[in-house]
Amino acid sequence: MQNSSRSTTLQTLIALGALGVAAVLAWGAAQIPSAAGYSGVGPAFLPWLVAGVLALCGVLLLLQARRGGFHDVEPPTGADRGDWRSFAWLAAGLLLNATLIEHAGFIVSCALCYALAVRGLRLAEGQSTSLPRMGQDLLTGVVIAAPVYWLFTQVLAVNLPGLTSTGWF
Numbered sequence: 001m002q003n004s005s006r007s008t009t010l011q012t013l014i015a016l017g018a019l020g021v022a023a024v025l026a027w028g029a030a031q032i033p034s035a036a037g038y039s040g041v042g043p044a045f046l047p048w049l050v051a052g053v054l055a056l057c058g059v060l061l062l063l064q065a066r067r068g069g070f071h072d073v074e075p076p077t078g079a080d081r082g083d084w085r086s087f088a089w090l091a092a093g094l095l096l097n098a099t100l101i102e103h104a105g106f107i108v109s110c111a112l113c114y115a116l117a118v119r120g121l122r123l124a125e126g127q128s129t130s131l132p133r134m135g136q137d138l139l140t141g142v143v144i145a146a147p148v149y150w151l152f153t154q155v156l157a158v159n160l161p162g163l164t165s166t167g168w169f
Contacts, residue, residue: 018054018061019058025050
């Protein structure tokens, strides 16, 4: 019974956390000027919608937690402890992306982030992390990042750092 009470308490905290994030999002949405745009929908519409849906989810989670706990929860899978080596690869990918994006450009830094994160995930799963596999992951990262870069710079007119001054790579 002790474990059930602890689970219910933790589930209640999760629900309250969701409600807290919804409140922060609503506060942020309230800071956006509400001048009506296309069809009366202003720039604050989407933030308010996200805050409202998250608040609804938080309320539903809270009700479920207080009525005996989350239903149909499967027991946790995976290792008893975190895989710190895999986490280090993931963290390195994110930190290098943030560090290199201005110097190496969006495509290169995102491809490197992808390759390092995938290496960490492969280590966690016990899969091969050979050098050719890492090269394949780096190439896959370029294949994913290049169209994203093109979409943002050419279609959405968002300035992203490139490796060269040509505006493509």
